[in-house]
Amino acid sequence: xxQVKQSPQSLIVQKGGIPIINCAYENTAFDYFPWxxxxxxxxxxLLIAIRPDVSEKKEGRFTISFNKSAKQFSLHIMDSQPGxxxxxxxxxxxxxxxxxxxxxxxxGTRLAVHP
Amino acid sequence: DTxxxxxxxxxxxxxxxxxxxxxxxxxxxxxxxxxxxxxxxFLKIMFSYNNKELIINETVPNRFSPxxxxxxxxxxxxxxxxxxxxxxxxxxxxxxGGGYEQYFGPGTRLTVT
Numbered sequence: 001x002x003q004v005k006q007s008p009q010s011l012i013v014q015k016g017g018i019p020i021i022n023c024a025y026e027n028t029a030f031d032y033f034p035w036x037x038x039x040x041x042x043x044x045x046l047l048i049a050i051r052p053d054v055s056e057k058k059e060g061r062f063t064i065s066f067n068k069s070a071k072q073f074s075l076h077i078m079d080s081q082p083g084x085x086x087x088x089x090x091x092x093x094x095x096x097x098x099x100x101x102x103x104x105x106x107x108g109t110r111l112a113v114h115p
Numbered sequence: 116d117t118x119x120x121x122x123x124x125x126x127x128x129x130x131x132x133x134x135x136x137x138x139x140x141x142x143x144x145x146x147x148x149x150x151x152x153x154x155x156x157f158l159k160i161m162f163s164y165n166n167k168e169l170i171i172n173e174t175v176p177n178r179f180s181p182x183x184x185x186x187x188x189x190x191x192x193x194x195x196x197x198x199x200x201x202x203x204x205x206x207x208x209x210x211x212g213g214g215y216e217q218y219f220g221p222g223t224r225l226t227v228t
Contacts, residue, residue: 032215043119043205043219044158087156095215102171103217105158 003027004092006106013080014114021075021109023090028071030092034103035064035075038087047088048075080113087111118142119220121206127226128196136191136223138206146170147189148207148217149181158205164189165211196227 005024013019023033034049050057050064050073057064061078077084090106119140128134140147148171149161163171164183178194189206206220 034216036219038156041221043207043221045219046216049216089158093215102160102163104160108156108158110156 003104004090004106006090006109008109009107010110010112012112012114015081017080017113019077019080019084019111019113021088021090021111022072023074023092023106024070024072025092025104026071027092027094027104029094029096030104032093032095033064033066033073034091035062036089036091036105038089038108044089077111080111082113082115085111085113119206119208119218121204121220121223123223124221125224125226127228129228130196130198132196133192133194134196134225135193136204136206136225138189138191138220140187140206140208140218140220142208142210142218144208144210144218145186146209146211147183147186148209149189149191150205150207150219152203152205152222154202162189162191193225196225198227201225201227 011019035047036044037047038044048059048062052068063076066073087108087110089108091103093103122137146165148163152158161175162181166186167183180192183189203222203224205222207217209217
C-alpha cells in the first residue's frame with residue numbers, strides 16, 4: 001500500500017523554468033511533510049518541510065504548497081538551475097506517534113535541468 | 116565533520132554470506148534509522164532505535180538484525196544474503212522533539228552475486 005503517491009516520475013526543464021512535483025497522501029494523521037533532495041551517490045538531504053497549519057512555505061527558490069482538504073502538497077523550484085538536477089522525494093509522517101518520526105517516502109522524481 | 120557516517124561504502128558478496136554495515140552519528144541524536152533504497156530508488160524504512168531501544172521494526176526478514184551498542188551507533192547485520200538484498204542501505208538519525216529532520220549517511224551499496 002503506497003501511502004504517499006508522487007508524480008511525475010521524471011521531469012526535464014530548461015534552466016530558469018519552474019519544475020513542479022506533486023504528492024498526495026492518504027493518512028489524515030500525517031502532520032509533517034518534508035521534501036528531500038538526493039544527488040547521485042549521496043544520501044537524501046532535507047530541503048524544506050511544512051506542517052498542515054500553513055498552506056505555503058518558501059525557502060529561497062523552493063516553495064511547498066499544501067492543500068489539506070485535497071490531501072496534496074507540491075514542490076515548486078523557482079528559476080531552476082542545472083545544479084538542481086537531482087532526485088526529489090516527498091515524505092510524510094505522523095509526528096504525534098510516540099515522537100518517533102517514521103517517514104513514509106514517495107517514489108521519487110528525477111529532475112534534469114538543462115542549460 | 117561527518118555527521119552520519121557508514122562503513123563500508125561498497126560491499127560485494129556472494130549469496131549465503133553474512134555481512135555487517137556500521138553506522139555512527141556525531142550529532143548527539145537519540146534516534147537512528149536504517150532505510151533500504153532499491154534499484155528503482157524507492158526508500159523504505161526498516162528499523163528505528165531510540166536510545167538503544169528498538170522502536171520501529173517494519174516487515175523485514177529475520178535475516179536482518181540491527182544492533183545498537185550505544186545511542187551513537189547502529190549496526191545492521193544481514194545473515195544468509197540473497198540476491199534480492201542488493202540495494203543501497205542508508206543510516207539516518209534525528210532528535211526526538213527536535214524538529215524531526217532526519218540526517219542521512221552516504222549509504223552502503225550492497226551487491227549480492
